[in-house]
Each structure stands twice: as structure tokens, then as C-alpha cells.
Amino acid sequence: MMSEAIVPAGNPFWTYFIFSVLLILTGLYCITVTRNLIRVLIGMELMTKGATLILAAAGYLTGNTGVSQALIITLIVVEVVVIAVAAGIVIGWYRKTGSLDTSAMNSLRG
Amino acid sequence: MLLMILLTLLVGIGFYAVLSKTLLKAAIGLGAVSAALTVLLFSMDSPLAAVFELSVCAGLITVIFVSVISMTKAAAPRDQKEAEPNHYLKYLPLLATGAIVFCAMRYWLGDAPVAQATVTAGVDVRHALWDLRGTDVFAQLAVLFSGVSGVIVLFKELKHDE
Numbered sequence: 666m667m668s669e670a671i672v673p674a675g676n677p678f679w680t681y682f683i684f685s686v687l688l689i690l691t692g693l694y695c696i697t698v699t700r701n702l703i704r705v706l707i708g709m710e711l712m713t714k715g716a717t718l719i720l721a722a723a724g725y726l727t728g729n730t731g732v733s734q735a736l737i738i739t740l741i742v743v744e745v746v747v748i749a750v751a752a753g754i755v756i757g758w759y760r761k762t763g764s765l766d767t768s769a770m771n772s773l774r775g
Numbered sequence: 776m777l778l779m780i781l782l783t784l785l786v787g788i789g790f791y792a793v794l795s796k797t798l799l800k801a802a803i804g805l806g807a808v809s810a811a812l813t814v815l816l817f818s819m820d821s822p823l824a825a826v827f828e829l830s831v832c833a834g835l836i837t838v839i840f841v842s843v844i845s846m847t848k849a850a851a852p853r854d855q856k857e858a859e860p861n862h863y864l865k866y867l868p869l870l871a872t873g874a875i876v877f878c879a880m881r882y883w884l885g886d887a888p889v890a891q892a893t894v895t896a897g898v899d900v901r902h903a904l905w906d907l908r909g910t911d912v913f914a915q916l917a918v919l920f921s922g923v924s925g926v927i928v929l930f931k932e933l934k935h936d937e
Contacts, residue, residue: 684782688789695793703843704793707801710836711789714808717828718785718815725819731903735911737816737824738904741831742915746922748836752843753926759847 681722688715702755702765706748713744778818785811802840809833823900869924877917 688711695708717737724733759765788811792804809832816825904912 680778680782684786687786691786691789691793701798703798703840703847704801707792707805707840710805710832711792711808714785714789714812714832717812717824721816721819721821721824724821730820731900732907734821734824734900735904735908737821738827739908739911739915741824741827743918745831745836746918746925748839749922750925752839755843756846765847 676726678722678726681718681726685715685719685722688712688718700767702758702767705767706751706755709751710744710748713740716740778815781811781815781818785815798844799841802837802844805840806833806837809836870921873917873920873924877913 692708692711692713692715695711696705699705699708717740720733720737720740721730724730724736755765758770762769785808788804788807792801792808795801795804809828813825813829813833816822816828
């Protein structure tokens with residue numbers, strides 16, 4: 666298998682990989698199922714946690730923690746800015762409509 | 776063994792955050808996920824990333840979420856008002872300036888591709904951040920700049936609405 670040629674079976678990478686995929690899927694489930702804007706942001710956050718875990722694991726297992734930490738720090742900075750702006754949008758939307766329901770956000774529906 | 780416990784705890788708290796009925800518990804659960812991830816990062820020889828994760832994700836982002844939840848609970852639904860003209864176009868030059876500075880810094884840095892041997896040599900994080908990923912630092916500044924401008928614009932708009 667192609668993936669086994671890159672990372673052999675039994676490598677500890679797969680443990681981290683499975684758990685990070687679980688985290689990403691949990692976040693995706695949260696985004697897909699809920700209609701609450703704040704829960705959508707929480708789901709997005711969980712997905713970035715999964716990405717952080719896999720980045721850190723890749724750095725740790727290959728001995729390149731310097732590069733992986735640099736990438737994680739960049740990811741965290743982008744994450745916090747996205748959350749701050751999204752939080753402002755959520756508050757603005759709530760004050761305008763009195764609702765946090767995503768299905769009510771159809772102003773631009775074509 | 777400890778690794779498996781931590782990873783299971785991480786995903787378990789993630790499930791709790793998603794499945795909890797109240798938003799406040801979900802936000803606190805998310806903070807707990809960040810705290811668990813911090814322990815994992817420390818165990819994976821990434822102390823700087825762990826400190827960032829703990830202070831920014833477990834701290835700042837949890838505070839942002841709790842604030843958003845409290846603000847959306849306390850505020851009463853308001854009547855629709857007439858649309859006001861955009862007052863925030865004046866912030867456009869700030870964004871343009873930020874973009875120009877960013878581009879200038881990028882050219883200054885050069886950011887030439889580095890040899891694979893250099894990247895895979897397990898370099899120190901300071902060297903990785905400033906020498907190998909120098910553009911990322913300025914990209915972070917640009918993103919922060921845009922984010923601050925965005926937040927200012929959004930809250931300015933809220934102030935206009937009141």
C-alpha cells in the first residue's frame with residue numbers, strides 16, 4: 666500500500682493519526698448537526714485541535730519539533746483571529762435578528 | 776499507557792463539548808480539550824507550542840466564547856432599524872497599508888526554499904520560526920492586523936446600531 670510505504674504499519678504515528686482524525690470528525694459532526702452559530706465555532710475549534718495534534722505528532726516522531734512548533738504557533742494565531750472576528754459577527758447577527766439559528770441566515774440566498 | 780490515557784481523555788472531552796446541552800458547558804469543555812492537548816504537547820517535546828496552546832486556546836478563546844455566550848443571552852432582541860451608511864471605509868487604508876508592509880517584508884526576506892536536510896535536521900524552534908518560516912511571522916502580524924481591524928469594524932457597527 667502507498668501509505669504503508671510512507672509510514673509503516675505499527676508506527677506510533679498511526680495512534681496520533683487516528684485520534685486526530687477522531688477529533689476532526691467530532692468537530693465536523695458538531696458543525697454539520699447543529700444550527701447554533703456558537704456551536705459551529707466550537708466545532709471548528711475542535712477541528713483545529715485535531716490538526717494541531719497531528720502537526721505536533723509529526724514533528725515529535727520525525728525529530729523536527731522546531732518546525733512543527735513554528736507551524737503550530739502560526740495555526741494558533743490564525744485560529745484566534747478567526748474566532749475573534751467570527752465572535753463579533755455572531756454578536757452582530759444576534760443583535761440584529763435576536764437569533765443564533767444558522768437556518769435563519771438566508772439574507773444572501775439566491 | 777499514559778499517552779493512550781491522554782489521547783482518550785482528549786477525544787472524550789471533545790465528545791463532551793459537542794454533546795453537552797448548555798453552551799457554557801460546551802465552551803468549558805473546549806477549554807479542557809485545550810488543556811489536555813497542552814499536556815500532550817509537553818509530552819511531545821513541544822513546550823513553546825504547549826504554552827501558546829494553554830495561554831491562547833485554553834485561556835483567551837474560552838474567555839471569548841464565554842463572553843459571546845453571555846452577550847447573546849443578556850441582549851434582548853432589538854427592532855430592525857434602517858440601514859446606516861458604511862462608516863468603516865475609513866479603515867480601508869489601514870488594511871492596504873498592512874498588505875503593502877507585508878509584501879515589502881516578504882520581498883525583503885526573500886523566503887527562498889531551504890534544503891530538505893536543513894528542515895529535517897531537528898532545528899531549534901527559534902531558528903525555525905525566524906529563519907526558515909520568517910514569512911509566517913509576518914503573515915501572523917498581517918492576520919492579527921486584519922483581525923483587529925475586523926473586530927474594530929464589527930464593534931463600531933454595533934455601536935452605530937445602538
